[in-house]
Amino acid sequence: MANFSKPIGPRFSVEVYxxxxxxxxxxxxxxxxxxxxxxxxxxxxxxxxxxxxxAAAPDAAVAIxxxxxxxxxxxxxxxxxxxxATAAAIDTLRDGxxxxxxxxxxxxxxxxxxxxxxxxxxxxxxEEAKDALRSxxxxxxTAIGTWLRLAxxxxxxxxxxxxxxxxxxxGRNEHESPEDLKAALDDCAGSFxxxxxxxxxxxxxxxxxxxASALLGSADIVADPSGLREDFTRMMEQAMGKxxxxxxxxxxxxxxxxxxxxxxxxxxxxELTDRRAEAGPRAGDYPTGSWGDESRDYHLCIEVxxxxxxxxxLAARVSLVITEADGGVQTLSQGLVRxxxxxxxxxxxxxxxxxxxxxxxxxxxxxxxxxxxxRKAGDLDGATAKLGRAVQLASASGNADTAKLLxxxxxxxxxxxxxxxxxxxxxxxxxxxxxxxxxKTVRVKxx
Amino acid sequence: xxxxDQPAAGANCPNCAEPLESDDRFCGACGLDxxxxxxxxxxxxxxxxxxxxxxxxxxxxxxxxxAEGSVDWPEAPEVDSSDRPVPVxxxxxxxxxxxxxxxxxxxxxxxxxHDARAGDAGxxxxxxxxxxxGxxxxxxxxxxxGxxxxxxxxxxxxxPRLAVPAAPESGGGRACxxxxxxxxxxDGYCENCGHAQPRERDHMEQELGAVAAVSDRGLRHHRxxxxxxxxxxxxxxxxxxxxAVVCDGVSSxxxxxxxxxxxxxxxxxxxxxxxxxxxxxQQAMHEAILAASGAVNSLAAQGGVQVDQNAPACTxxxxxxxxxxLTVGWVGDSRAYWVPxxxxxxxxxxxxxxxxxAQMVANGLMTEAEAYADExxxxxxxxxxxxxxxxxxxxxxxxxxxxxxxVVCTDGLWNYAEAAEEMARVLPADAxxxxxxxxxxxxxxxxxxxxxxxxxxxxxPFPPSATGEVSx
Numbered sequence: 001m002a003n004f005s006k007p008i009g010p011r012f013s014v015e016v017y018x019x020x021x022x023x024x025x026x027x028x029x030x031x032x033x034x035x036x037x038x039x040x041x042x043x044x045x046x047x048x049x050x051x052x053x054x055a056a057a058p059d060a061a062v063a064i065x066x067x068x069x070x071x072x073x074x075x076x077x078x079x080x081x082x083x084x085a086t087a088a089a090i091d092t093l094r095d096g097x098x099x100x101x102x103x104x105x106x107x108x109x110x111x112x113x114x115x116x117x118x119x120x121x122x123x124x125x126x127e128e129a130k131d132a133l134r135s136x137x138x139x140x141x142t143a144i145g146t147w148l149r150l151a152x153x154x155x156x157x158x159x160x161x162x163x164x165x166x167x168x169x170x171g172r173n174e175h176e177s178p179e180d181l182k183a184a185l186d187d188c189a190g191s192f193x194x195x196x197x198x199x200x201x202x203x204x205x206x207x208x209x210x211x212a213s214a215l216l217g218s219a220d221i222v223a224d225p226s227g228l229r230e231d232f233t234r235m236m237e238q239a240m241g242k243x244x245x246x247x248x249x250x251x252x253x254x255x256x257x258x259x260x261x262x263x264x265x266x267x268x269x270x271e272l273t274d275r276r277a278e279a280g281p282r283a284g285d286y287p288t289g290s291w292g293d294e295s296r297d298y299h300l301c302i303e304v305x306x307x308x309x310x311x312x313x314l315a316a317r318v319s320l321v322i323t324e325a326d327g328g329v330q331t332l333s334q335g336l337v338r339x340x341x342x343x344x345x346x347x348x349x350x351x352x353x354x355x356x357x358x359x360x361x362x363x364x365x366x367x368x369x370x371x372x373x374x375r376k377a378g379d380l381d382g383a384t385a386k387l388g389r390a391v392q393l394a395s396a397s398g399n400a401d402t403a404k405l406l407x408x409x410x411x412x413x414x415x416x417x418x419x420x421x422x423x424x425x426x427x428x429x430x431x432x433x434x435x436x437x438x439x440k441t442v443r444v445k446x447x
Numbered sequence: 448x449x450x451x452d453q454p455a456a457g458a459n460c461p462n463c464a465e466p467l468e469s470d471d472r473f474c475g476a477c478g479l480d481x482x483x484x485x486x487x488x489x490x491x492x493x494x495x496x497x498x499x500x501x502x503x504x505x506x507x508x509x510x511x512x513x514a515e516g517s518v519d520w521p522e523a524p525e526v527d528s529s530d531r532p533v534p535v536x537x538x539x540x541x542x543x544x545x546x547x548x549x550x551x552x553x554x555x556x557x558x559x560x561h562d563a564r565a566g567d568a569g570x571x572x573x574x575x576x577x578x579x580x581g582x583x584x585x586x587x588x589x590x591x592x593g594x595x596x597x598x599x600x601x602x603x604x605x606x607p608r609l610a611v612p613a614a615p616e617s618g619g620g621r622a623c624x625x626x627x628x629x630x631x632x633x634d635g636y637c638e639n640c641g642h643a644q645p646r647e648r649d650h651m652e653q654e655l656g657a658v659a660a661v662s663d664r665g666l667r668h669h670r671x672x673x674x675x676x677x678x679x680x681x682x683x684x685x686x687x688x689x690x691a692v693v694c695d696g697v698s699s700x701x702x703x704x705x706x707x708x709x710x711x712x713x714x715x716x717x718x719x720x721x722x723x724x725x726x727x728x729q730q731a732m733h734e735a736i737l738a739a740s741g742a743v744n745s746l747a748a749q750g751g752v753q754v755d756q757n758a759p760a761c762t763x764x765x766x767x768x769x770x771x772x773l774t775v776g777w778v779g780d781s782r783a784y785w786v787p788x789x790x791x792x793x794x795x796x797x798x799x800x801x802x803x804x805a806q807m808v809a810n811g812l813m814t815e816a817e818a819y820a821d822e823x824x825x826x827x828x829x830x831x832x833x834x835x836x837x838x839x840x841x842x843x844x845x846x847x848x849x850x851x852x853x854v855v856c857t858d859g860l861w862n863y864a865e866a867a868e869e870m871a872r873v874l875p876a877d878a879x880x881x882x883x884x885x886x887x888x889x890x891x892x893x894x895x896x897x898x899x900x901x902x903x904x905x906x907x908p909f910p911p912s913a914t915g916e917v918s919x
């Protein structure tokens with residue numbers, strides 16, 4: 001029977017991949033936790049044919065933030081591309097979803113519907129919103145923090161289950177201090193999720209990826225404004241596919257243990273260690289944002305107290321939880337990470353393939369970022385070494401997308417040994433694409 | 448700590464009569480879990496110290512619930528059996544959540560709701576009833592988690608005596624055997640220190656008069672991958688047949704514990720079906736080993752074994768005493784020994800291992816000492832499992848001309864008593880009268896030697912009637 005009192009959420013499953021065997025005196029436990037959400041009832045068909053979506057209105061609210069600073073007119077295709085992309089995203093909104101469009105400069109302005117409200121998507125409001133977009137013109141500065149704060153006000157007022165933002169910028173955040181942006185992000189974290197896009201090549205990669213990271217969304221570059229329409233449509237489809245928000249990864253660890261790190265490692269590398277919120281003794285919650293039908297991998301590294309050969313310990317209990325309106329906690333799924341001490345050297349020294357793979361992927365993201373930093377700083381030897389290692393890792397792990405991006409920055413002499421030469425001339429867009437997408441990972445090939 | 452469950456100094460193990468130390472949590476000889484053991488029929492009441500402190504009530508065996516309305520809880524003594532002050536843990540001193548994230552109950556009312564949520568009690572009212580009618584588990588739970596001070600107004604119907612201080616830690620869920628502070632969650636791990644709790648298979652014992660078996664995890668392995676089955680049945684002529692099957696899971700394969708369990712059960716059931724029909728023991732043994740092989744093979748089909756992993760596998764050794772005939776069957780390196788009652792007569796090993804070392808010796812390439820010193824010695828050349836080339840059951844029959852004992856065991860024992868003479872030295876002289884005790888002693892020998900592997904041993908006196916009653 002359908003339960004109409006609550007939206008039917010996806011089912012979560014948790015799988016743990018690890019080598020649980022530790023040698024005598026061993027303390028470090030590594031595990032890859034794959035979380036998969038399935039069967040939420042949202043299907044692609046509902047997105048492409050909004051009228052067919054079920055009787056219950058989707059409980060979602062979306063704010064689209066479009067950069068309208070003066071630089072958007074240079075070239076003028078940028079502003080046009082942004083307008084078209086926003087219109088396309090509006091067309092992708094499902095009926096019943098509440099939405100707003102914000103024009104961002106050194107201040108934030110409501111473009112549609114205005115008055116601190118959200119419009120409910122239907123054929124009429126979609127047309128009205130697109131009409132309103134025509135009045136958008138470029139002029140003014142850039143203060144992204146103000147855009148985010150306005151979006152937060154609108155989205156939290158809606159009290160929707162899924163609250164999502166889409167942010168487009170083309171320039172540096174010049175009209176407020178980095179501290180202001182940081183404060184705005186801290187303020188907005190947990191209120192809504194946000195995808196961020198940089199258009200052209202005059203924006204700061206760290207700013208855009210920082211926004212997406214803090215607000216648990218994706219970051220990407222759209223170097224050519226004409227690509228915006230397709231990208232916005234895809235982003236909005238993904239947002240419409242989200243079915244459950246504010247899911248946290250809860251980690252219980254035994255007395256005397258220490259958490260070395262918690263990272264999301266697929267689809268992108270996202271450091272979560274410092275985002276822990278205590279959730280009772282020996283337990284803490286790490287935010288994961290909202291979920292549709294999707295699968296993500298997490299890498300846990302825990303140091304447990306030593307125990308004698310033959311002993312077995314629960315090193316971590318991993319659960320996916322949502323906190324309900326009444327303060328109760330619902331556990332969606334859980335998995336166990338174990339530690340077993342053995343004197344069988346073959347067992348304790350073998351590396352779990354998943355752990356090894358993602359250790360490599362995390363290193364790949366790290367060496368790309370360090371390599372590009374070294375290159376910018378003029379340390380060509382350091383850049384060559386780091387990017388060479390990146391080529392080696394990307395090749396060994398089958399991360400073909402990243403390998404292609406690397407090949408635009410370096411000439412590969414031998415990928416197996418990571419021997420490369422820095423290209424003398426590199427397009428800004430190629431370098432920024434590599435930096436923005438450096439955290440994208442691939443999954444372990446199924447044998 | 449629990450005064451009811453914990454034996455006083457000078458007490459003996461209720462199972463094997465081994466003297467215990469006051470802080471023992473397991474019996475040193477047979478491994479009995481002393482803390483978790485309820486006051487069953489075989490339990491001896493705890494012996495109080497010679498001068499029990501004033502106010503010490505007679506301990507009530509945990510299994511005996513007082514009648515309704517007359518809950519008469521023993522007052523907790525101030526000192527424990529070693530005259531040290533008893534540490535008192537109040538429920539309120541252990542705040543927090545269990546490892547599933549559910550807040551631990553702080554008041555009795557909550558405790559009952561907590562139980563209900565955990566699915567134990569079904570509905571809170573029943574749970575409350577249970578607590579007040581003296582159901583020891585629920586009552587203890589309520590007492591334990593209820594807090595001792597009652598800072599809140601007690602529920603109207605609550606009996607304050609339920610909140611006796613120093614109620615057993617093990618009241619609400621078992622207490623952890625490792626840290627003794629946390630409780631054990633539904634997965635079998637401590638919600639405080641995370642340590643896995645002893646499992647049922649860690650130590651198993653069974654005695655059926657004329658046959659007894661003991662299996663132990665040992666000291667170095669994290670689980671027991673051995674299994675055994677012992678049984679008795681009647682032959683068509685009314686005489687008795689005694690059966691013992693011992694299996695050792697192959698650690699390098701997947702789910703070895705399931706393999707050994709399936710094999711021992713299948714072999715035992717086949718023998719129990721065939722022997723009463725008058726099937727010759729040798730034929731019955733052959734069928735039993737093939738049935739065990741089939742049972743292990745079918746595990747591989749069920750479990751979805753990955754390509755790079757070995758199918759579940761195990762060894763098997765079985766002994767059947769039917770009338771005057773002793774039949775032994777085996778695959779792998781688990782063994783059977785013959786030890787005569789008169790120890791001046793020679794003892795003998797009855798099986799030939801399917802192992803690298805045995806092959807080396809059989810082919811004259813190495814001496815026994817050299818072969819068994821080699822690190823490849825234990826690589827087995829025959830086993831039950833889907834990836835065995837062809838199962839070749841080895842079967843041998845004997846007609847012992849004198850009384851004695853058959854010892855059937857895994858390598859976890861014979862590594863510490865390899866030669867038949869050594870086995871004879873370790874086996875107690877009264878093995879025929881006390882087969883279970885003898886099996887315990889043999890397991891103890893292996894553990895004393897280091898317990899590097901799981902240890903399983905079955906002891907079958909010959910003739911079986913020596914131990915008394917025959918079930919027929």
